[in-house]
Amino acid sequence: MDALIPLAMEQVGFAYGSHSVLEGVSLRVNAGEGVALLGANGAGKTTLTRLAMALLHPDAGQVTTVGRHTTGRGPEDLAGAVGYLFQHPEAQLFARTVHAEVAFGPERLGWSAERIRTAVDATLEELELAALAAHHPYDLPQPTRRLVALAAALVAGPHLLILDEPTAGLDRAARARVTEIVLARRAAGTAILAVTHDMEFAAAALDRAVVLVAKGVARDLPLPELLGRHPDFPAPPLLELARRLGLEGVRPTAAALAPLLTSRPQTGTLEA
Amino acid sequence: MSALRMQGVGFTYPGAPAPALSDCSFAAEAGQVTWLTGALGAGTSTALLVAAGLAPRHTGGDRTGVVRTLGEDPALPASRAALGGRVALVLSSPATQLSGIAETVAQEVAFAPANLGWPRARIRSRVADAMDAVQIAHLADRDPGTLSGGEMQRAVIAAMLVLEPELWLLDEPTSALDAAGRALIHDMMRREATRGAAVVIASEDADGLLPVAGRLIVFASGRPAIDGTPRAILAGDQVWRAGAASTAIAGLARAAGVVAPYPLTVDDGVARWTR
Amino acid sequence: MTPVSRAAAGRLHPFTPLVLTVCVAVLAVAAPGPQTAAALYGVTLLAVAAAGVGRAALRALVPLAPLWLFLFLLHAILGEGDQVAVLGLSLSRDGLALAVTQACRLGAIATASLALYASFSPARFVDAVAERGWSFSWAYLVVATLLALPRFRARAVAILEAQRSRGLRLRGSLLNRVRAVGPVTFPLLLGALAEVDERGFALESRCASGVTRRTPLDPPRDSLGDRVGRWLAGALAVAAVLWRVLR
Numbered sequence: 001m002d003a004l005i006p007l008a009m010e011q012v013g014f015a016y017g018s019h020s021v022l023e024g025v026s027l028r029v030n031a032g033e034g035v036a037l038l039g040a041n042g043a044g045k046t047t048l049t050r051l052a053m054a055l056l057h058p059d060a061g062q063v064t065t066v067g068r069h070t071t072g073r074g075p076e077d078l079a080g081a082v083g084y085l086f087q088h089p090e091a092q093l094f095a096r097t098v099h100a101e102v103a104f105g106p107e108r109l110g111w112s113a114e115r116i117r118t119a120v121d122a123t124l125e126e127l128e129l130a131a132l133a134a135h136h137p138y139d140l141p142q143p144t145r146r147l148v149a150l151a152a153a154l155v156a157g158p159h160l161l162i163l164d165e166p167t168a169g170l171d172r173a174a175r176a177r178v179t180e181i182v183l184a185r186r187a188a189g190t191a192i193l194a195v196t197h198d199m200e201f202a203a204a205a206l207d208r209a210v211v212l213v214a215k216g217v218a219r220d221l222p223l224p225e226l227l228g229r230h231p232d233f234p235a236p237p238l239l240e241l242a243r244r245l246g247l248e249g250v251r252p253t254a255a256a257l258a259p260l261l262t263s264r265p266q267t268g269t270l271e272a
Numbered sequence: 273m274s275a276l277r278m279q280g281v282g283f284t285y286p287g288a289p290a291p292a293l294s295d296c297s298f299a300a301e302a303g304q305v306t307w308l309t310g311a312l313g314a315g316t317s318t319a320l321l322v323a324a325g326l327a328p329r330h331t332g333g334d335r336t337g338v339v340r341t342l343g344e345d346p347a348l349p350a351s352r353a354a355l356g357g358r359v360a361l362v363l364s365s366p367a368t369q370l371s372g373i374a375e376t377v378a379q380e381v382a383f384a385p386a387n388l389g390w391p392r393a394r395i396r397s398r399v400a401d402a403m404d405a406v407q408i409a410h411l412a413d414r415d416p417g418t419l420s421g422g423e424m425q426r427a428v429i430a431a432m433l434v435l436e437p438e439l440w441l442l443d444e445p446t447s448a449l450d451a452a453g454r455a456l457i458h459d460m461m462r463r464e465a466t467r468g469a470a471v472v473i474a475s476e477d478a479d480g481l482l483p484v485a486g487r488l489i490v491f492a493s494g495r496p497a498i499d500g501t502p503r504a505i506l507a508g509d510q511v512w513r514a515g516a517a518s519t520a521i522a523g524l525a526r527a528a529g530v531v532a533p534y535p536l537t538v539d540d541g542v543a544r545w546t547r
Numbered sequence: 548m549t550p551v552s553r554a555a556a557g558r559l560h561p562f563t564p565l566v567l568t569v570c571v572a573v574l575a576v577a578a579p580g581p582q583t584a585a586a587l588y589g590v591t592l593l594a595v596a597a598a599g600v601g602r603a604a605l606r607a608l609v610p611l612a613p614l615w616l617f618l619f620l621l622h623a624i625l626g627e628g629d630q631v632a633v634l635g636l637s638l639s640r641d642g643l644a645l646a647v648t649q650a651c652r653l654g655a656i657a658t659a660s661l662a663l664y665a666s667f668s669p670a671r672f673v674d675a676v677a678e679r680g681w682s683f684s685w686a687y688l689v690v691a692t693l694l695a696l697p698r699f700r701a702r703a704v705a706i707l708e709a710q711r712s713r714g715l716r717l718r719g720s721l722l723n724r725v726r727a728v729g730p731v732t733f734p735l736l737l738g739a740l741a742e743v744d745e746r747g748f749a750l751e752s753r754c755a756s757g758v759t760r761r762t763p764l765d766p767p768r769d770s771l772g773d774r775v776g777r778w779l780a781g782a783l784a785v786a787a788v789l790w791r792v793l794r
Contacts, residue, residue: 368749373670
């Protein structure tokens with residue numbers, strides 16, 4: 001990944017007609033960061049993601065996504081460098097096979113057949129969907145279709161992934177999969193901006209919280225400083241447990257915490 | 273008489289290769305929160321649709337066995353009139369549960385009582401109470417289409433609460449809600465059970481339902497596999513072997529090699545792993 | 548469709564715009580010549596402006612303008628028979644009359660329809676039906692049909708945006724646009740069908756089976772003006788039909 005800043009918003013203002021939604025908003029998301037975009041309904045979260053995606057253009061200020069100013073551009077100009085997972089993305093599936101569905105984006109980008117096949121196979125492998133490559137997406141259960149949509153957003157190797165309620169309606173196993181994939185992509189340098197109310201997912205997969213309140217950014221802080229320290233954002237169980245066991249800095253997932261607890265005896269003292 | 277009774281019930285969706293329910297038998301009582309859980313496809317959602325009569329009436333397919341919802345067979349056309357307003361069905365996707373014709377949230381909540389011909393005064397007061405109970409009174413004049421997923425779900429629940437139903441059938445009602453919203457709904461369910469309603473809820477949210485449900489039934493392969501008290505079941509291995517999940521802490525304990533019974537809450541976990 | 552319009556249209560009884568629109572359509576078809584058709588169009592424009600939904604008249608011009616141009620070309624310029632000179636052009640007299648008649652007919656119908664759409668309030672309509680004790684089912688059918696279009700459109704926009712974010716381009720060649728059809732229409736139709744299915748569940752569980760007489764939540768006032776307006780329009784429409792049939 002080169003030195004492109006995945007998302008930079010400077011003093012951005014936006015209004016729907018006469019109704020101002022964002023004023024003087026500045027936000028930067030760097031490579032590998034995981035940002036949870038939080039705030040009450042109407043605070044402007046969706047508007048912000050649509051500005052980042054060039055579906056909307058700012059009335060004031062500048063939005064620069066993966067190094068390109070969004071003015072005069074549309075989402076099709078950012079495809080490939082930015083992946084966007086809408087709410088209930090299963091609604092956008094249309095191809096006859098999972099493989100074709102995931103290949104749609106790269107085809108639109110003009111990739112060679114060879115390159116497309118390699119990328120699609122690799123992405124399906126990553127999401128454990130390889131066995132379903134020839135299936136019709138509509139024959140699959142909803143959580144699996146969500147993963148197909150996620151694969152479609154990831155296949156071109158985006159620098160920035162924008163997710164809108166990615167875990168809504170998913171069962172526990174699928175939520176865990178999405179968490180793993182987000183962490184893996186972040187480690188590879190992809191920046192993540194996720195609108196979510198699922199604090200378990202946020203605590204496990206993301207590191208930074210940006211809270212929007214009435215037109216602006218109210219708070220921009222590391223997620224652990226928000227969760228459990230503010231009445232609107234209680235800490236999910238694993239985070240609370242980790243804190244009370246003195247394991248504050250550890251990622252609050254079973255995978256990260258289990259090895260540290262395996263060695264503890266039944267009623268032993270805290271290990272260093 | 274149980275509020276809901278199923279005996280040897282089988283159900284296959286039209287064109288499906290395998291039955292969704294097979295020899296399913298259980299009963300849910302008034303005054304209790306009965307919690308159903310299971311892996312994807314284990315049959316909990318289908319059980320609720322069958323209890324409501326929507327399967328097979330709306331979904332098509334074949335049903336076998338005996339189903340009695342508040343004493344009626346819900347699949348019979350005649351039972352619609354008998355059960356109208358007494359059974360509340362709440363599904364997990366709020367947008368499609370809206371009537372589609374209400375211009376305000378208050379009108380949305382008033383939809384069912386108006387259909388049942390209640391007098392206006394009664395509708396108005398019950399609607400106000402229901403909206404207060406799920407804390408959406410401030411949204412009364414909003415267009416339902418502009419609500420967030422969480423607000424919409426609470427509006428749908430208010431729209432059922434207004435009827436003071438005898439039987440609640442809820443399928444993952446809190447999936448669109450944040451922690452505060454989940455707590456609100458779980459609280460409301462406990463109050464409904466205290467009021468004397470039977471509450472049957474299909475959910476994966478073990479952490480949320482552990483303090484609320486009096487009974488847990490774990491489904492596997494289209495029928496109840498384990499039936500008992502939530503704490504006892506969730507602390508064991510069986511629930512995992514059935515493909516379902518327990519609380520987050522129990523999951524962590526299992527991953528850490530702890531032997532059952534697993535700690536279930538944060539307090540249990542702290543007690544387990546420290547002096 | 549806006550929630551309860553504060554304009555005069557919002558104070559009319561819900562049946563009034565519906566009946567008036569149907570009558571305008573009947574009168575438009577029955578209008579025999581350019582003068583009556585133009586008069587009808589004029590009256591429709593005035594009524595729509597007075598009701599506060601004048602923007603509908605402007606919006607109607609979008610599809611109307613090309614149609615008018617086509618009619619003008621077809622009948623007035625290419626028409627035969629007696630010629631008359633207008634602004635330096637030699638136009639067919641009969642053709643011009645026909646073009647004006649057709650144009651005003653279409654204008655009246657389009658304007659009335661869009662005005663109805665803009666002022667329609669589903670809740671008030673359902674209340675009006677409930678107040679008369681008529682079946683909720685057919686009221687719901689009317690409302691659902693009228694609301695289906697904006698919902699469909701909103702869904703299409705969402706799907707289009709999703710596909711654009713994957714690189715689907717709309718501008719440019721015809722080939723591009725043809726390519727866009729599949730990725731948009733297929734999920735659109737499937738989604739719409741699934742929604743109909745799920746909504747059936749919701750209506751059922753909210754006791755909308757139409758057996759009991761529904762309580763109107765806020766019965767709309769049916770003023771003398773409303774009733775006179777509807778009867779008058781209806782009488783005119785019937786008279787126009789009879790007159791055309793018996794001529």
